[in-house]
Amino acid sequence: MPTAGPNPVSFPEGNTPLLYRQQIAEWSGVSDLFLKHEGMNPTGSFKDRGMTVGMTQAVRIGARAVVCASTGNTSASLAAYAAQAGLPAFVLVPAGRVARGKLAQTVGYGARVLAIRGDFDACLRLVEASSELLGLYLLNSINPFRLEGQKTIVLELLQQLGWESPDWIVLPGGNLGNTSAFGKALEEARDWGLIDRVPRLAVVQAQGAAPFARGFAGEFLQRVRVEAETVATAIRIGDPASWDRAVRAIRYTDGVVLSVSDAEILAAKKVIDHSGAGCEPASAASVAGIRHLTDTGKMRPDARVVAILTGHMLKDPEILLSATGEAAVEEIDATPEALARAVEQTLPQ
Numbered sequence: 476m477p478t479a480g481p482n483p484v485s486f487p488e489g490n491t492p493l494l495y496r497q498q499i500a501e502w503s504g505v506s507d508l509f510l511k512h513e514g515m516n517p518t519g520s521f522k523d524r525g526m527t528v529g530m531t532q533a534v535r536i537g538a539r540a541v542v543c544a545s546t547g548n549t550s551a552s553l554a555a556y557a558a559q560a561g562l563p564a565f566v567l568v569p570a571g572r573v574a575r576g577k578l579a580q581t582v583g584y585g586a587r588v589l590a591i592r593g594d595f596d597a598c599l600r601l602v603e604a605s606s607e608l609l610g611l612y613l614l615n616s617i618n619p620f621r622l623e624g625q626k627t628i629v630l631e632l633l634q635q636l637g638w639e640s641p642d643w644i645v646l647p648g649g650n651l652g653n654t655s656a657f658g659k660a661l662e663e664a665r666d667w668g669l670i671d672r673v674p675r676l677a678v679v680q681a682q683g684a685a686p687f688a689r690g691f692a693g694e695f696l697q698r699v700r701v702e703a704e705t706v707a708t709a710i711r712i713g714d715p716a717s718w719d720r721a722v723r724a725i726r727y728t729d730g731v732v733l734s735v736s737d738a739e740i741l742a743a744k745k746v747i748d749h750s751g752a753g754c755e756p757a758s759a760a761s762v763a764g765i766r767h768l769t770d771t772g773k774m775r776p777d778a779r780v781v782a783i784l785t786g787h788m789l790k791d792p793e794i795l796l797s798a799t800g801e802a803a804v805e806e807i808d809a810t811p812e813a814l815a816r817a818v819e820q821t822l823p824q
């Protein structure tokens with residue numbers, strides 16, 4: 476007789492806020508813009524939504540250990556949920572290319588972190604080739620249980636909007652697991668009668684890591700692979716695993732795929748950070764993409780748009796404190812005069 480199985484391995488996760496921030500709406504060129512802040516999940520990214528399902532399945536089948544390749548967020552999430560499940564976790568990350576916050580979390584939760592001499596695509600090829608042989612349960616987003624969990628981002632945001640579809644849902648694209656999950660969620664929501672209109676998906680990639688955007692430009696006649704480079708390390712991916720499922724999602728939703736430069740990503744991030752919402756660089760690609768779409772007339776300024784902020788601001792502290800912008804932190808003497816001078820510089824009489 477089938478049993479109910481183990482309790483879900485859950486933090487819990489989800490129930491993230493749908494934010495409105497005037498500054499971001501104005502900058503992006505659409506007045507009716509909401510931000511679904513997935514950085515408010517327990518390990519600071521949307522990955523927790525899939526990880527609860529994936530890790531529950533790992534326990535259900537009696538896995539002896541779990542593994543993933545990651546640009547950092549999946550690894551932090553895997554490490555936390557494996558710790559809760561009491562399973563050993565191995566993570567493969569591209570050496571030197573993971574944001575400090577993510578690496579620190581992953582180590583802190585107690586996973587074995589293997590920095591691979593290669594990029595994310597090499598890490599993924601390696602786990603795909605070896606996980607079964609080594610008896611490790613693979614928890615990348617090619618794992619169907621992960622994608623089932625990630626569908627809840629879309630279902631939850633539709634619920635928050637009273638099941639009135641927005642015109643657009645905009646998200647960053649890397650390995651394309653999320654794009655695939657969003658497409659499936661929208662197909663099902665429509666089939667189940669939860670919504671009567673399907674929002675269009677806009678997937679935004681970084682210009683230096685934009686194989687899917689190039690594929691879209693070529694009507695997906697060819698699968699494109701590139702050598703990826705971008706400041707948004709989360710989406711520094713040249714050969715996305717969920718390509719075919721993501722193509723289906725774009726076709727089903729009459730979606731678009733575009734790319735934005737690193738400069739545009741950082742400009743968007745600054746607006747998001749200065750609005751008090753904050754996010755990591757890859758997440759800012761969503762908002763940069765909206766500005767691009769409104770500038771080029773592909774998105775109407777009165778459209779209702781939901782942008783997904785996929786990860787928390789603290790994931791990538793180096794970028795916040797880097798010397799690329801104005802001096803981030805000023806050291807002054809412990810005197811009233813020095814303090815007064817600093818205040819005057821910002822608030823001139």
Ligand code: F0G
Binds near residue numbers: 653654710755786
């Ligand atoms: N945004 C963030 C913050 C991410 O961490 C990722 C992916 C994406 C967007 C892109 O999502 O891959 O489903 O298209 N991060 C993965 C990782 C690859 O290993 O953490 P995608």
